[in-house]
Amino acid sequence: MHTTINIREIARRAGVSTATVSRALNNTGPVREKTRQRILAIAQELDYRPNPMARSLTTKQTNTIGLILPELVDEFFMDIIHTIDEEVYHTNRFLMVASSHSQRNVVETLLDFMGSGRVDGVILMAPQVNIEVAKLVRRSKRPVVLLNSKNNQQQTVSFSINNFQGAFSITEHLIKHGYQRIAMIQGPDGNCDAEERFRGFSEALAKHKLPLHSSLIVTGQFNEESGYYAFNRLMSQNLQPDAVFAANDMMAIGVYKAAQQLSVRIPQDVAVVGFDNIYASQLLNPRLTTVHVPIDELGMKAIRYLLRMISREIDPAQSYHEAISTGLIIGGSCGCQDLSR
Amino acid sequence: MHTTINIREIARRAGVSTATVSRALNNTGPVREKTRQRILAIAQELDYRPNPMARSLTTKQTNTIGLILPELVDEFFMDIIHTIDEEVYHTNRFLMVASSHSQRNVVETLLDFMGSGRVDGVILMAPQVNIEVAKLVRRSKRPVVLLNSKNNQQQTVSFSINNFQGAFSITEHLIKHGYQRIAMIQGPDGNCDAEERFRGFSEALAKHKLPLHSSLIVTGQFNEESGYYAFNRLMSQNLQPDAVFAANDMMAIGVYKAAQQLSVRIPQDVAVVGFDNIYASQLLNPRLTTVHVPIDELGMKAIRYLLRMISREIDPAQSYHEAISTGLIIGGSCGCQDLSR
DNA sequence: TATGAAAATGTAAACGGTTTCATTTTTTGA
DNA sequence: TCAAAAAATGAAACCGTTTACATTTTCATA
Numbered sequence: 001m002h003t004t005i006n007i008r009e010i011a012r013r014a015g016v017s018t019a020t021v022s023r024a025l026n027n028t029g030p031v032r033e034k035t036r037q038r039i040l041a042i043a044q045e046l047d048y049r050p051n052p053m054a055r056s057l058t059t060k061q062t063n064t065i066g067l068i069l070p071e072l073v074d075e076f077f078m079d080i081i082h083t084i085d086e087e088v089y090h091t092n093r094f095l096m097v098a099s100s101h102s103q104r105n106v107v108e109t110l111l112d113f114m115g116s117g118r119v120d121g122v123i124l125m126a127p128q129v130n131i132e133v134a135k136l137v138r139r140s141k142r143p144v145v146l147l148n149s150k151n152n153q154q155q156t157v158s159f160s161i162n163n164f165q166g167a168f169s170i171t172e173h174l175i176k177h178g179y180q181r182i183a184m185i186q187g188p189d190g191n192c193d194a195e196e197r198f199r200g201f202s203e204a205l206a207k208h209k210l211p212l213h214s215s216l217i218v219t220g221q222f223n224e225e226s227g228y229y230a231f232n233r234l235m236s237q238n239l240q241p242d243a244v245f246a247a248n249d250m251m252a253i254g255v256y257k258a259a260q261q262l263s264v265r266i267p268q269d270v271a272v273v274g275f276d277n278i279y280a281s282q283l284l285n286p287r288l289t290t291v292h293v294p295i296d297e298l299g300m301k302a303i304r305y306l307l308r309m310i311s312r313e314i315d316p317a318q319s320y321h322e323a324i325s326t327g328l329i330i331g332g333s334c335g336c337q338d339l340s341r
Numbered sequence: 342m343h344t345t346i347n348i349r350e351i352a353r354r355a356g357v358s359t360a361t362v363s364r365a366l367n368n369t370g371p372v373r374e375k376t377r378q379r380i381l382a383i384a385q386e387l388d389y390r391p392n393p394m395a396r397s398l399t400t401k402q403t404n405t406i407g408l409i410l411p412e413l414v415d416e417f418f419m420d421i422i423h424t425i426d427e428e429v430y431h432t433n434r435f436l437m438v439a440s441s442h443s444q445r446n447v448v449e450t451l452l453d454f455m456g457s458g459r460v461d462g463v464i465l466m467a468p469q470v471n472i473e474v475a476k477l478v479r480r481s482k483r484p485v486v487l488l489n490s491k492n493n494q495q496q497t498v499s500f501s502i503n504n505f506q507g508a509f510s511i512t513e514h515l516i517k518h519g520y521q522r523i524a525m526i527q528g529p530d531g532n533c534d535a536e537e538r539f540r541g542f543s544e545a546l547a548k549h550k551l552p553l554h555s556s557l558i559v560t561g562q563f564n565e566e567s568g569y570y571a572f573n574r575l576m577s578q579n580l581q582p583d584a585v586f587a588a589n590d591m592m593a594i595g596v597y598k599a600a601q602q603l604s605v606r607i608p609q610d611v612a613v614v615g616f617d618n619i620y621a622s623q624l625l626n627p628r629l630t631t632v633h634v635p636i637d638e639l640g641m642k643a644i645r646y647l648l649r650m651i652s653r654e655i656d657p658a659q660s661y662h663e664a665i666s667t668g669l670i671i672g673g674s675c676g677c678q679d680l681s682r
Numbered sequence: 683t684a685t686g687a688a689a690a691t692g693t694a695a696a697c698g699g700t701t702t703c704a705t706t707t708t709t710t711g712a
Numbered sequence: 713t714c715a716a717a718a719a720a721t722g723a724a725a726c727c728g729t730t731t732a733c734a735t736t737t738t739c740a741t742a
Contacts, residue, residue, distance in 0.1 A: 004482070006728055017692045022730060029731090030689055032738095047480075053458040054728030057394045057697045072426050078419040085413050085440050094454060097438040099426050113435060117394040117698095118459075139388075141345070253624065283594065283624045347698055358722045363700060370701090371719055373708095395698035398727045458728095 005046050013046075014039045025050070056117055064094040065306065066119035066142075068110050070102045070128060074250065075278055076295065080147075083299030084123060091307060093120075102128050108136055115140040121306045123147060127191050143309035143316040145302045150192045157309070157320045159302045163193050163275075166291035166326035167200025167245075170273050173289070173328060174243045175208045177335045179271060183216035183241035185230040185251050191222070197247045197275060215239050220251045227254025235262055235270075242270060243334075249274040249281045252288055252333075267335040277329050286332025298324050346387050354387075355380045366391070397458065405435040406647065407460035409451050411443045411467060415591065416619055417636065421488070424640030425464060432648060434461075443469050449477055456481040462647045464488060468532050484650035484657040486643045491533045498650070498661045500643045504534050504616075507632035507667035508541025508586075511614050514630070514669060515584045516549045518676045520612060524557035524582035526571040526592050532563070538588045538616060556580050561592045568595025576603055576611075583611060584675075590615035590622045593629055593674075608676040618670050627673025639665050 007025075011018045016035060023029040024039040031039075042048075056062045065088050069077050081097055088095045096119055100107040107126050114122050122140070125147035126133050134156050137144045146158035174182050184201050187194025198217075205212050218233055220226035227246055231254065234241055246252035252274035259266055266272050266286060274281060274290040281288040301322065309316040332338025348366075352359045357376060364370040365380040372380075383389075397403045406429050410418050422438055429436045437460055441448045448467050455463050463481070466488035467474050478485045478497050487499035515523050525542050528535025539558075546553050559574055561567035568587055572595065575582055587593035593615035600607055607613050607627060615622060615631040622629040642663065650657040673679025 004728090007730095008728080018729080019693080019731075020691055023691090026730085030691090032690060035690080049453055049457045051398075051458050051728050052454070053394050053398045054697090055730075057392075057398060057699090057728080058730045060697090072423045073419065075416055075419065078414065078416065081438070082413045089440070089442060094451075095439055097422070098436055099430070101430060110435075112390050113393065117392055280621050280624055283621055285626055345698090348700095349698080359699080360701075360723080361721055364721090367700085371721090373720060376720080392698050395727090396700075398698080398729090399700045401727085 004051075005048055006051070007048075010039060010042050010046065010048060013042050060117065062094075062118060062120050063092070064096055064119045065303070066110075066114035066122040067095060067097045068100050068107065068114075068122060068124045068126070069097070070100055070125060072097075072099045075280075076276060076293075079295040080125070080299050083296045084303045087300060087303045100126060104132065107133065111136050111140055111144075115142045121145070121310045123302050123306060125149075127193050128188070143306060145306045145309070147298065147302055148193055155317075155319045157305060157316075157318075159298055159305070159322050159324065161193070161293050161298060162323040162325050163196035164200040164203075165323075166275060166293070167197040167247075168204045169200075169326075169328055170275070170289070170291050171201045171204035171245060172208070174245065174271060174273060174334060175204065175210065177243070177271065179243035180210070181213070181216060181239065181241045182210070182243045182245060183218070183234050185218050185220045185227060185234075185244060185246045185255070187220065187222050187247040189219065194222070194247055201245055213239060216241055220247065220254075222248050222250060224250050224254040224257070227251030228258045229254070231255040231258040232262070235264065240270075244270055244272050246272065246274045249276045249278045249288060249290055252290070253280060253284065256284055256288075266333050271335050272333045281329075281331070284331075284333070286338040288329075289331040289334035289336065290329050292327040292329045294324055294326070345392075346389055348389075348391070351380065351383050351387065351389060354383050401458070403435075403459060403461050404433070405437055405460045406644070407451075407455035407463040408436060408438045409441050409448065409455070409463060409465045409467070410438065411441055411469060413438075413440045416621075417617060417634075420636040421466070421640050424637045425644045428641060428644045441467060445473065448474060452477050452481055452485070456483045456485075462486070462651045464643050464647060466490075468534050469529070484647060486647045486650070488639065488643055489534055496658075496660045498646060498657075498659075500639055500646070500663050500665065502534070502634050502639060503664040503666050504537035505541040505544075506664075507616060507634070508538040508588075509545045510541075510667075510669055511616070511630070511632050512542045512545035512586060513549070515586065515612060515614060515675060516545065516551065518584070518612065520584035521551065522554070522557060522580065522582045523551070523584045523586060524559070524575050526559050526561045526568055526575075526585065526587045526596070528561065528563050528588040530560065535563070535588055542586055554580060557582055561588065561595075563589050563591060565591050565595040565598070568592030569599045570595070572596040572599040573603070576605065581611075584608075585611055585613050587613065587615045590617040590619045590629060590631055593631070594621060594625065597625055597629075607674050612676050613674045622670075622672070625672075625674070627679040629670075630672040630675035630677065631670050633668040633670045635665055635667070 007018045007021050011021045021039055024031045024036045067084055085095045098110050121143040123145050127148050137156050146156055148160045149158055186198045202212055218230040220230045246255055252272055255272050264270055274288050277290045277292040281290050308314040330336050348359050348362050352362045362380055365372045365377045426436045439451050462484040464486050468489050475497050487497055489501045490499055527539045543553055559571040561571045587596055593613055596613050605611055615629050618631045618633040622631050649655045671677050
């Protein structure tokens with residue numbers, strides 16, 4: 001096993017200094033054509049690959065973008081990864097995806113890990129752990145774009161889904177159907193997406209002078225299982241809902257399963273709506289009425305903005321926020337005619 | 342903006358050499374307790390973070406595992422990522438995920454990119470581009486574990502799903518139901534998963550002396566759309582199938598959609614089975630009969646083996662292959678009673 | 683041909699750590 | 713108390729690049 005071949009070895013063989021080799025290889029600074037050829041030939045022959053560690057130790061550049069997500073499950077996150085990867089790929093960069101496992105200290109570790117020379121910029125999605133995230137972000141040496149975080153954090157750049165608007169309009173849609181006892185299965189405590197969706201729900205009720213029954217509000221964990229239990233709980237009490245708004249589609253799927261077991265018909269007995277418009281929601285019978293979240297738009301805007309921060313086209317210290325609008329997807333689960341069949 | 346604080350600064354403040362600081366911080370070599378305390382306090386106060394680039398420039402260690410997937414869509418890949426991430430996280434390492442976009446030169450670039458100092462080892466899934474992949478892998482300076490690649494490559498370490506066995510048994514299952522004209526929607530050309538699944542299918546037919554009608558073999562792209570078109574094509578010809586084996590569940594979903602539009606009942610008119618057992622397959626009505634692919638087992642075995650290669654517990658030059666068995670998931674789509682309802 | 687400008691190349695100092703080996707300090711045991 | 717052993721520390725080289733600056737070579741022009 002011969003030692004890793006480095007720039008010095010090439011310089012030695014070509015009979016020049018490492019500086020010249022570096023210049024020849026990177027096309028930075030003048031090198032006589034003949035010399036360049038010789039160097040390139042040797043590099044080729046030796047199958048030389050510059051050590052990225054050493055390189056970025058001096059250049060502070062990595063051509064790598066970091067993406068930190070709270071977890072690596074669900075197609076929602078996969079879609080985010082996919083969109084961003086696509087864009088990163090087209091600008092000849094690399095993507096580094098990591099999961100914070102929804103823990104603040106892990107966010108911190110990852111931000112440090114990436115920020116200290118491994119990536120040129122970070123896209124961070126941390127809906128649960130945002131109390132001190134802004135501080136971490138500001139401390140980071142690399143530009144950071146936040147995704148779906150509480151946007152009351154000053155001095156950060158963030159993009160988010162307009163959860164409030166989406167929840168508000170889908171709730172209004174249910175109200176227009178005439179439902180009186182609309183339940184909500186909300187998302188986990190401390191999750192700002194969940195909070196905003198609940199706010200949209202309750203303000204829509206308020207606008208239409210409908211009461212907010214505390215017994216019709218259940219908390220879930222954004223997964224199928226919790227939706228299943230939540231619906232069972234809702235149906236086992238005196239005040240039964242005539243419509244259920246699940247704060248995301250996964251929980252709505254749990255509702256469908258529970259409803260089938262309880263022989264509750266959707267939408268005849270109880271209407272159901274969700275949020276996210278995940279792929280699986282179109283497979284449900286009837287198709288789930290839900291809020292479309294333009295994930296690709298979110299990812300695209302975030303990565304494009306980040307790249308401009310990295311190139312200093314935009315001042316990274318300048319704060320910015322943009323909320324991306326959602327759209328309503330009408331299936332048969334709300335009582336409308338199911339056009340997907 | 343003050344300059345990044347480094348080990349020298351700490352040494353200066355503590356009145357010791359950088360060597361001592363390094364020893365104190367990494368618990369390598371002896372340091373007087375009093376000195377250690379002083380150094381730790383200063384490091385704490387200055388919020389010192391060692392530069393990982395500089396560190397790994399000398400140690401040649403990054404505590405990072407690379408994962409290269411052909412693409413970043415579908416829950417199948419998400420599940421792979423998830424399983425591996427979980428294990429990586431528990432060993433206090435980082436995960437770096439990248440997509441090769443199913444292009445061989447990108448695989449090469451990524452392998453170089455990661456292999457030259459960014460990661461300690463790589464898990465590579467490249468079902469389409471394996472002609473020269475083995476060469477690349479052998480050239481890599483870091484240990485590499487292959488996932489679902491053609492296992493006829495010598496001198497590599499690989500884990501794969503036993504596609505043949507899965508396809509064989511689900512085909513036999515259909516045969517036992519008495520279907521005579523079993524069609525297959527196979528996967529894309531050159532994809533070795535696809536090839537093995539087809540081989541399992543045809544050998545099962547052969548074993549039971551059933552003919553292999555070329556008009557009942559259609560090629561898809563492992564996505565929903567191609568399944569949709571494939572089924573339409575199958576039903577528009579003279580020889581119509583009484584059962585369809587879609588080489589993966591996504592294509593089976595396409596079949597369901599097409600069947601609904603054509604008013605073809607599953608399984609009364611045509612039985613349908615898939616492969617992968619993705620989440621969505623249980624949402625179909627009737628539940629899809631499919632082959633369960635233990636992705637978590639696959640990911641787990643791959644990452645554990647890789648870690649042992651990294652720690653030199655296993656000689657990385659030693660080749661190894663293991664095929665992981667699949668299992669049958671019985672839904673209602675094959676003609677069995679649907680127990681999921 | 684001499685001269686100055688431009689082009690090509692080299693030297694050496696970073697970058698921020700780790701580690702070998704030598705040196706100093708402390709501890710131990712007779 | 714003193715030598716020897718053990719423990720703690722420091723000096724400096726090293727990892728593989730890039731790059732500012734100095735130096736040399738080439739080339740065009742007078």
